[in-house]
Amino acid sequence: MPEHLPETMRASVLIKQGSLVVEERPVPRPAADEVLVKVASVGVCGSDVHYFKEGRIGDFVVDRPLVLGHEAAGTIVAVGAGVPADRIGRRVSIEPQHPSSTSPQTLSGRYNLCPHMRFYATPPVDGAFAEYVTIQSHFAFDVPDSVTDDAAALMEPLSVGIAAARKAEITAGSRVLIAGAGPIGILAAQAARAFGATEIIVSDLDDRRREQALKYGATSTLNPRTDDVAGLGLEVDAFLECSGATPAVLSGLAALAPAGRMVLIGMGADAVSLPIPAIQNRELVVTGVFRYANTWPTAIDLVRTGRVDLDSMVTGRHGLDEVADALIESTQPTSLKTIVSPGL
Structure with missing residues (x-):
């Protein structure tokens, strides 16, 4: 890890149904094909609310502490051994998936249907209500300067x-x-x-x-x-x-x-x-539809060219200490997208 990066970070952790705490956790280290992203914006999704309020969605059950949040964007601050160093400093939108590279569904192009998928904030995989996250380099998509961090995070639901x-x-x-x-x-x-x-x-x-x-x-x-x-x-x-x-x-x-x-x-x-x-x-x-596949380039272009407006959909913003408030706020009829900003 680069010397200027901290050893620990803050993360909002769902301890059990209805109970969130902010914990100090080690900053994750990127694997060879991964990048480390300093998180700037995370959108709140209805699935986050379900896990918070009910502790489960169908067969996915929160049976151990879990970091929620999967609509994320930020800046690459470190790279794994197999990733070019010139990616450091790039602002990116995160596609929060990690499929198997060899499953029949992945090889057919339908990687969203991979039975071995590891997806942010889906038990037991931690999500992005944290200061830092790792993701495979090819699922961290560069965004132009004209696209805000909030819009970069909301590429996920747009997808x-x-x-x-x-x-x-x-x-x-x-x-x-x-x-x-x-x-x-x-x-x-x-x-x-x-x-x-x-x-x-x-x-x-x-x-x-x-x-x-x-x-x-x-x-x-x-x-x-x-x-x-x-x-x-x-x-x-x-x-x-x-x-x-x-x-x-x-x-x-x-x-x-x-x-x-x-x-x-x-x-x-x-x-x-x-x-x-x-x-x-x-x-x-x-x-x-179950999530998405091969949508991020299209999403980024639609936002970059002004054909889709994501920024005006943001109706609330909270820090890591206020994730419970963000989850509750997102269920109100007047709310469109609530953002969690770990840097607040």
């Missing part, structure tokens, strides 16, 4: 929107319905617009979230309490389900045109009964 837009085959002139106007729904709307969609309809129960959607690419909004989404005859080309709500899944599926595509993004019920005859007779495609 979910990009992955969904690709799966939905959104292109010039597409008509898109999005259920849920939370952070991922807003980013999905921005990605759909960047991919060429000319009509983007966003559905959400909350008045304020629908208003926000109109600022970020939605051409119109629907309130599922009062609007019959399934019965409006929308006939959209693509439906991006970001809410996880079963009624939204079913109404959105009914709103698809023949040969339309539904992409499941939000985490909801373990099982939903779908209208199989409608799927068969209308040749609908039902699929999902």
